[in-house]
Each structure stands twice: as C-alpha cells, then as structure tokens.
Amino acid sequence: MQSNAALEYDYSVAKLFTYTTILFGFLGMLIGTLIAAQLAWPELNYLIGEYGTFSRLRPMHTQIVIFGFTLSGVFATFYYVGQRVMKVSMAESPFLMFMGKLHFWLYFVGALAAVITLELGMTQSKEYAAFEWPIDVVIVLVWVIWGISVFGLIGIRREKSLYISMWYYIATFLGIAMLYLFNNMSIPTYFASGGIGSIFHSVSMYSGTNDALVQWWYGHNAVAFGFTVPIVAMVYYFLPKESGQAVYSYKLSLLSFWGLMFVYLWAGSHHLMWSTVPDWMQTMGSIFSIVLILPSWGSAINMLLTMKGEWNQLTENPLIKFMVLASTFYMLSTLEGPIQAIRSVNAIAHFTDWIPGHVHDGVLGWVVFMIMAGLFHMAPRMFKREIYSKKLMEAQFWLQTTAVVLYFTSMWIAGITQGMMWRAVDEYGNLMYSFIDTVAVLHPYYAIRALSGVLYLVGFLMFAYNMIKTMTSSRVLTEEPQFRSPMA
Amino acid sequence: MDIRNLQGYASFFMTIFLVVMLYGYIVHLYRSEKKGEKDYEKYGKIALDDEVTSKPIEGDSHTKNESEEHK
Amino acid sequence: MFHWLEKNPFFFSVGVFVVIAFAGLIEILPNFAEASRPVVGVKPYTVLELAGKNVYKKDACYECHSQLIRPFKSETDRYGQVSLSGEYAYDRPFLWGSKRTGPDLHRVGNYRTTDWHENHMWDPKSVVPQTVMPAYKHMFTNLADVDTAYAEALTVKNVFNTPYDAPNGIKLGTLDEGRAAALEDAKAIAANMKNKDVKDAVARGEIPEIVAIIAYLNRLK
Structure with a gap:
C-alpha cells in the first residue's frame, strides 16, 4: 500500500466535538456550581421561577456533564486518536466523513432537545437516564452512527494491530449500547392507550425492585463505560504521546483491560446494599467492588510508571501534570469506591454527601482533567497553532486542584457527620437528632463546596479562554509537533 | 432445579471459567514473549509513531480486505 | 487463540x-419473577395518585x-417499618432515590397531613425554619395532567396486567x-386545604398539581 504524500489526518469532526465539549462543560459546571450554592443558600432557588429550582437543575447538571461534556470529549478524542493509532485518515473515505458529520449534527440537535425537555420537567426520573423516550431514540441513533464510524475506520485501517486505546473505545461503544438500551426500555403511554394524554410520557417496562436493579446495573456501569473506560483510552494515548515514552508495560495494559471488563459489571449491585434485593447479590457486589481495585490500579500504575526516569517533565510540562494528577485521582477514587462498597461502611455512607463527594473526586479530578489534557494536546495539531498560554494553564491547574481537594474533603466530612448523626442514639436508645439537625449542621460544608465549585468553574473558563485563543490568535506552527505540545 | 440454583451454578462456573481464561492470558502473554514468538511491547510504539505516512508496526497486504467487518 | 482475537x-x-x-x-434476569410480586394489601395507584406521582417526578423530589x-x-425508629420488595410492585419507575438531602418519604402518609404538606410546599421555612428545601408555589397554579x-x-393495565x-x-x-374519579378524590383533598385559588380551581373542575401530589404523598404509608 502506498502512502499518498499529500494525505493528512482530517480533524473536522474532532474539532466540532471539541467545541461542544467546551460549551457543555461550561454549561454543566455553571449549573453544578449554582445548585451547590442553592444547598447552602436556598434563596438562590428562585432566580428563574419554577425553572430555576434545584429540582429542575440537578437532573440537567448530571445529564449535561455526562451526555454533553463527557460524551463530546469521548467523541472528539476518538475522531482524533482513532485515525492516528490506526494510521488511516477519514479523508480517505467520503462515507465515513459523511457519517462523522451526521454523527455530530444529530448529536447536537438531540442534546439541545434534551436540555429543553429536562428544563420543562419531562423526565422518566431515572438518574443519569432521565430523558423521555423521543430523546432516547435520538441517542440510540447517534450511538449507532458512532458505531459505524468506529467499525468503519477499523475496516480501512493500515495498522493491523489495534492499539489498546481502540480496545477501550470499542468497549465503550458496546457497554453503553447494552446498558442504555436495557435501562430505558419503556412504553410510550400515548400509543399504548390509543392517543390519550402527553405524547412524551412513558412508563418503565420494569417495576419496583426490578427497576432498581436494572437502574443501578446501568447507573454503576454507565460510570464504568462513560467515565472510566473511554478516559483510560485517552490516557493510554495522550500520556505516552505527550511525554514521548511508550506505555511502561503493554502486557499489563492488556491484562488490566480484560480484568476491568470482567469485574466491573458485577459490582453494580453495591448501590443497593441494605435494600430489598437478594443478599447474595449484595455480597457479590461488595466482593467484586473490592477486586475491582486490581485492574483499575493496574492501569493507573502503568501510567505512572510510564513516566519513570522522566519525572522532570512533570515540572516542565503542565500537560503532563494534568495527566499524572488525573491518574492519581483515578487511583484515589477507585480505592474509595470499594471502601464504600463494604457493607458496614455503606450503611453509614449511603444516602449521604459522601457519595457525591466520591463521584466528584472521580469526575473533577480524573475525567475532566484528562479530557482537558487531551484537548490541549490535540489543539496545536488540529489548529496548527501553539497553545496560547502556558502560564494560564499552570494557574488553571493549581486553581482546579485546590477546588477538587476542597470539594471532596468537605463532602467526606459532611457525609460522615450526617451518617453518624442519623444513627446516633442516647443512653436509652432514643434517636438523638431530628432530621433537620442533620441538615443544619451541613451548612458550612455546603458553603465550602459551593466555593470549590466557583474555583473549578473559573478554572474551566481559563481552559476555554486558552483554547479559544489557541484556535484563533496563537502563533502559527509550520510543522506538526511530534511529542511535547508547544506552548507560549 | 429451580432458577435460583441455576443462577448460582451459572455464575459460579462462569466466574471460574473467566478466572481461568484471565490466568491463561497472563501465561500466554509472558510465555509467547519469552519464546520469542511475539513481542507485545512493540505495540506500545503505535501511539508514538502515528503519522499517517509512517510504516505500520504490523500491517500486511490484506489489510484492505476486511470489509466484512464493517458493521 | 488470544492473538487471533486481538487481530480480529x-x-x-x-x-x-x-x-x-x-x-x-x-x-x-432470574430475579424478575420473584421481586415483582405485590405484598398483600398493596393496591395500584388511582389516577389522581398517578398524576401526583408524575408531579413528584417532574419536580424531581427523588x-x-x-x-x-x-x-x-x-x-425504623425514624421513618417506620422496613420497606419490603413487594410494596413497590406497582412503581414504574421505582423512586428509591439515592440521596437524603431531606428525610425518607416511604411512609410519610403515616405522619404528615394534607394541611402540613400544603403549608410546607407553599413555604417550607414557615414549617421547618432551617430547611434548605425550595418552595413549590408553582404547584398551586400549574394543573396536574390527569389525562396522561x-x-x-390504562397502559399498565393492558400491558402488565x-x-x-x-x-x-x-x-x-x-x-x-x-x-x-380523579376530580372526586381531588375535592376530598381540597376540602382539607385553605388556599383559596386551589379551592376555586377544584370547584371549577380543575386539579392543581399540589392537590395531586398531596394525594400521592398521603398514599405513601
């Protein structure tokens, strides 16, 4: 096969998804910060009438950061990394180019419709799967088109062996497809009742405990296949490429992959401990959650060892800083999760603020850091300009790291305080606190969390500004950088 | 045998099966490298040398013939 | 074999x-047959209760x-008897929630009244001064969607028996x-409420969201 001298990678779809990553990232974090502040200062609920209450905004926050920000980031990096590790350009196939563009526009229209319907209160009320059925149909279509892109690109690849990142992207595709379809099985009542009532309304195919089982099988694993698997795909490409060091042990990366696939799905039932699901399943969830530490740490340690002998890059290159810290937070939250899955710990932690605390050290420290690092790495190559400001990046790094630490420490304390107060009894065995006591005591922690939200949001704005300046007015590069991203 | 038992057995044997496969895979990875049949670590270079014009680490003449894998 | 997999x-x-x-x-899958059996005494939701449940979902109480x-x-000291799987047999979707920013509501019908809910939804701070819950005044004017x-x-009757x-x-x-029937139930609830607009609406044959959600909350026992 000859390579055409004029042939270049085509990043047009990756660029489009980069824009939405920034847009939805800002929107999702803005709402997140607002609802954090609402818990500390409830008057903030009334800014825009019924549409501005915590009730409407919290589902929007979760759905926008998951389906808007994270998925955009996954797609953007896929359309970049996929071409490169398979050494094939999308420009070689007009069909794939068309599919890529269709993928983006359908996704974007679907995302806007999703935001509007959620704001109007149309929801099937499942956490992280709140969209009503018409939006679900769009999401399925978007996913099928992405599948065509993934496997189409694989079909015309030059590099015969699939790099480990591709393994993870394939797993993301399959995992989310399966989970999303099964969890969202519902019957539109308008059609089933012969045209009565709202056309948007649907009723779940599962009821009660079964619905809970399916939902948390989904909820847990959507985190696996949305927040872990594709982000690992990113770190396996961007960290080696940015540092110029091959993965420390490719064999370990393969092992961790299969280990993760094997173990992760079993751990879902740990969300339902002490509930009405069968005991053996809760125990299974607990055990597998602990086993899950092994493959997760396998990947994380592999990343840190990749930097072996090259730690000086950590001080010289802020991008490496972002990625190393992301890997570290990945280790932290994959250790914290299994601890919460131990039954006795779960008894205290469940229903408290420790759970959002855990989620956020994972997403803020690991997912968002990694996606931002990936986009920073891609920018000079996609836009052929150097990164606008290294100083700004450094400042952003420290600001956001502080924010994450404030977030999870305050929520750890809040969660454990609350969990202990709920169960505290006096010498006669009577409950010591009324529920409202356990709410009032959290005010300072909620205030700290709101502050950390503001810091993180400012950091994200610095990222957005840096990216936009890079796209538009930074110094033009004459040739593509090989490893380290050039920055002013 | 009721569905409960079946469920128990199925999960038990599938878990054993997957654990055996995973260990088999470890052995396979290290043994094939030791025997010199296969160098897994070279795949790590795919990420580093990823120009569209660079030579594939592992490419061959029938790369293009995999159209049946289109989905 | 492994290598073949990696290449295909x-x-x-x-x-x-x-x-x-x-x-x-x-x-x-195997758990499905067992967990969906209702415990004795659990009845399906009335139309008004379902309308209230949809308000509960719409304003994301969960x-x-x-x-x-x-x-x-x-x-059990705080909220009442332990929840049983069969009590949720008619919950599509389930509404267990995952976070207690506020207290559990599974048996709230046992210890809160129509009157209490009305005051609390209109202005939570007037009932519980330290609360962080927002007021839901819009529920007093928005109408519940009885048709849906x-x-x-009808759908769950036909499809899931x-x-x-x-x-x-x-x-x-x-x-x-x-x-x-929904209006009949709504009148019974409105009789225990004091908000003039709500009473007038129900008298006109309209059902504000607040009436529906109170019907739902009262049923949680």
Missing part, C-alpha cells in the same frame, strides 16, 4: 460483549428524598370515568 476486531468485540453482558444476565427504609433500628395519568394506568377494575380493587373505567 469483530470477534474481539463479541468477546468483550459476552464478558460484560454475562453479569447482567445472571444478576438481573433527587433529595429517598423512599427506602433500610433494616436498621435508627431508620389515566393513559399510564396491573389489577385495575378487579373486584374490590381500584376502578379505572373509561377516560371520562377516570377524570370524574
């Missing part, structure tokens, strides 16, 4: 799928309130009968 993306994908699908198959009392003394609730009841119209059970009937 299609079979590789099949392999990944089998590994990840397996856990779900074993964990979830984001801050659980409906699951766990088997600890501290929880009826459509939902939920026992509506059974002897001694909840009567569903035609759409007009369903609307009439």
Whole structure:
C-alpha cells in the first residue's frame, strides 16, 4: 500500500466535538456550581421561577456533564486518536466523513432537545437516564452512527494491530449500547392507550425492585463505560504521546483491560446494599467492588510508571501534570469506591454527601482533567497553532486542584457527620437528632463546596479562554509537533 | 432445579471459567514473549509513531480486505 | 487463540460483549419473577395518585428524598417499618432515590397531613425554619395532567396486567370515568386545604398539581 504524500489526518469532526465539549462543560459546571450554592443558600432557588429550582437543575447538571461534556470529549478524542493509532485518515473515505458529520449534527440537535425537555420537567426520573423516550431514540441513533464510524475506520485501517486505546473505545461503544438500551426500555403511554394524554410520557417496562436493579446495573456501569473506560483510552494515548515514552508495560495494559471488563459489571449491585434485593447479590457486589481495585490500579500504575526516569517533565510540562494528577485521582477514587462498597461502611455512607463527594473526586479530578489534557494536546495539531498560554494553564491547574481537594474533603466530612448523626442514639436508645439537625449542621460544608465549585468553574473558563485563543490568535506552527505540545 | 440454583451454578462456573481464561492470558502473554514468538511491547510504539505516512508496526497486504467487518 | 482475537476486531468485540453482558444476565434476569410480586394489601395507584406521582417526578423530589427504609433500628425508629420488595410492585419507575438531602418519604402518609404538606410546599421555612428545601408555589397554579395519568394506568393495565377494575380493587373505567374519579378524590383533598385559588380551581373542575401530589404523598404509608 502506498502512502499518498499529500494525505493528512482530517480533524473536522474532532474539532466540532471539541467545541461542544467546551460549551457543555461550561454549561454543566455553571449549573453544578449554582445548585451547590442553592444547598447552602436556598434563596438562590428562585432566580428563574419554577425553572430555576434545584429540582429542575440537578437532573440537567448530571445529564449535561455526562451526555454533553463527557460524551463530546469521548467523541472528539476518538475522531482524533482513532485515525492516528490506526494510521488511516477519514479523508480517505467520503462515507465515513459523511457519517462523522451526521454523527455530530444529530448529536447536537438531540442534546439541545434534551436540555429543553429536562428544563420543562419531562423526565422518566431515572438518574443519569432521565430523558423521555423521543430523546432516547435520538441517542440510540447517534450511538449507532458512532458505531459505524468506529467499525468503519477499523475496516480501512493500515495498522493491523489495534492499539489498546481502540480496545477501550470499542468497549465503550458496546457497554453503553447494552446498558442504555436495557435501562430505558419503556412504553410510550400515548400509543399504548390509543392517543390519550402527553405524547412524551412513558412508563418503565420494569417495576419496583426490578427497576432498581436494572437502574443501578446501568447507573454503576454507565460510570464504568462513560467515565472510566473511554478516559483510560485517552490516557493510554495522550500520556505516552505527550511525554514521548511508550506505555511502561503493554502486557499489563492488556491484562488490566480484560480484568476491568470482567469485574466491573458485577459490582453494580453495591448501590443497593441494605435494600430489598437478594443478599447474595449484595455480597457479590461488595466482593467484586473490592477486586475491582486490581485492574483499575493496574492501569493507573502503568501510567505512572510510564513516566519513570522522566519525572522532570512533570515540572516542565503542565500537560503532563494534568495527566499524572488525573491518574492519581483515578487511583484515589477507585480505592474509595470499594471502601464504600463494604457493607458496614455503606450503611453509614449511603444516602449521604459522601457519595457525591466520591463521584466528584472521580469526575473533577480524573475525567475532566484528562479530557482537558487531551484537548490541549490535540489543539496545536488540529489548529496548527501553539497553545496560547502556558502560564494560564499552570494557574488553571493549581486553581482546579485546590477546588477538587476542597470539594471532596468537605463532602467526606459532611457525609460522615450526617451518617453518624442519623444513627446516633442516647443512653436509652432514643434517636438523638431530628432530621433537620442533620441538615443544619451541613451548612458550612455546603458553603465550602459551593466555593470549590466557583474555583473549578473559573478554572474551566481559563481552559476555554486558552483554547479559544489557541484556535484563533496563537502563533502559527509550520510543522506538526511530534511529542511535547508547544506552548507560549 | 429451580432458577435460583441455576443462577448460582451459572455464575459460579462462569466466574471460574473467566478466572481461568484471565490466568491463561497472563501465561500466554509472558510465555509467547519469552519464546520469542511475539513481542507485545512493540505495540506500545503505535501511539508514538502515528503519522499517517509512517510504516505500520504490523500491517500486511490484506489489510484492505476486511470489509466484512464493517458493521 | 488470544492473538487471533486481538487481530480480529469483530470477534474481539463479541468477546468483550459476552464478558460484560454475562453479569447482567445472571444478576438481573432470574430475579424478575420473584421481586415483582405485590405484598398483600398493596393496591395500584388511582389516577389522581398517578398524576401526583408524575408531579413528584417532574419536580424531581427523588433527587433529595429517598423512599427506602433500610433494616436498621435508627431508620425504623425514624421513618417506620422496613420497606419490603413487594410494596413497590406497582412503581414504574421505582423512586428509591439515592440521596437524603431531606428525610425518607416511604411512609410519610403515616405522619404528615394534607394541611402540613400544603403549608410546607407553599413555604417550607414557615414549617421547618432551617430547611434548605425550595418552595413549590408553582404547584398551586400549574394543573396536574390527569389525562396522561389515566393513559399510564390504562397502559399498565393492558400491558402488565396491573389489577385495575378487579373486584374490590381500584376502578379505572373509561377516560371520562377516570377524570370524574380523579376530580372526586381531588375535592376530598381540597376540602382539607385553605388556599383559596386551589379551592376555586377544584370547584371549577380543575386539579392543581399540589392537590395531586398531596394525594400521592398521603398514599405513601
């Protein structure tokens, strides 16, 4: 096969998804910060009438950061990394180019419709799967088109062996497809009742405990296949490429992959401990959650060892800083999760603020850091300009790291305080606190969390500004950088 | 045998099966490298040398013939 | 064999799928027959209660309130008897929630009244000064969607054989009968409320969201 001298990678779809990553990232974090502040200062609920209450905004926050920000980031990096590790350009196939563009526009229209319907209160009320059925149909279509892109690109690849990142992207595709379809099985009542009532309304195919089982099988694993698997795909490409060091042990990366696939799905039932699901399943969830530490740490340690002998890059290159810290937070939250899955710990932690605390050290420290690092790495190559400001990046790094630490420490304390107060009894065995006591005591922690939200949001704005300046007015590069991203 | 038992057995044997496969895979990875049949670590270079014009680490003449894998 | 898998993306994908699908198959499917059986005495929701349940979903009460009392003394002391699987048999979707920013509501009907809810939804701080819950004044003017609730009841009756119209059970009937029954129930609740606009609306034959959601909350026992 000859390579055409004029042939270049085509990043047009990756660029489009980069824009939405920034847009939805800002929107999702803005709402997140607002609802954090609402818990500390409830008057903030009334800014825009019924549409501005915590009730409407919290589902929007979760759905926008998951389906808007994270998925955009996954797609953007896929359309970049996929071409490169398979050494094939999308420009070689007009069909794939068309599919890529269709993928983006359908996704974007679907995302806007999703935001509007959620704001109007149309929801099937499942956490992280709140969209009503018409939006679900769009999401399925978007996913099928992405599948065509993934496997189409694989079909015309030059590099015969699939790099480990591709393994993870394939797993993301399959995992989310399966989970999303099964969890969202519902019957539109308008059609089933012969045209009565709202056309948007649907009723779940599962009821009660079964619905809970399916939902948390989904909820847990959507985190696996949305927040872990594709982000690992990113770190396996961007960290080696940015540092110029091959993965420390490719064999370990393969092992961790299969280990993760094997173990992760079993751990879902740990969300339902002490509930009405069968005991053996809760125990299974607990055990597998602990086993899950092994493959997760396998990947994380592999990343840190990749930097072996090259730690000086950590001080010289802020991008490496972002990625190393992301890997570290990945280790932290994959250790914290299994601890919460131990039954006795779960008894205290469940229903408290420790759970959002855990989620956020994972997403803020690991997912968002990694996606931002990936986009920073891609920018000079996609836009052929150097990164606008290294100083700004450094400042952003420290600001956001502080924010994450404030977030999870305050929520750890809040969660454990609350969990202990709920169960505290006096010498006669009577409950010591009324529920409202356990709410009032959290005010300072909620205030700290709101502050950390503001810091993180400012950091994200610095990222957005840096990216936009890079796209538009930074110094033009004459040739593509090989490893380290050039920055002013 | 009721569905409960079946469920128990199925999960038990599938878990054993997957654990055996995973260990088999470890052995396979290290043994094939030791025997010199296969160098897994070279795949790590795919990420580093990823120009569209660079030579594939592992490419061959029938790369293009995999159209049946289109989905 | 392993190496062959790595080189064949299609079979590789099949392999990944089998590994990840397996856990779900074993964990979830066989449990279905058992967990969906209702405990004795649990009745399907009336149309008004369903309309209220949809308000509960629309304003995402489940984001801050659980409906699951766990088997600890501290929880049964605070909220009442432990939750049983069969009590949720008619909950589509389930509304267990995952976070208690506010207290559990699974048996709130046992210890809160229509009057209490009315005051609390209008201005939570007037009832519980330290609360962080927002007021839901819009529920007093927005109208509940009774037709959609009826459509939902009819759907679960036809598709899942939920026992509506059974002897001694909840009567569903035609759409007009369903609307009439909902209004009847709404009048009974409005009689215990003091908000003038709500009373007037119900007298006109309209059902504000607040009436529906109180019907739903009162049923949680």
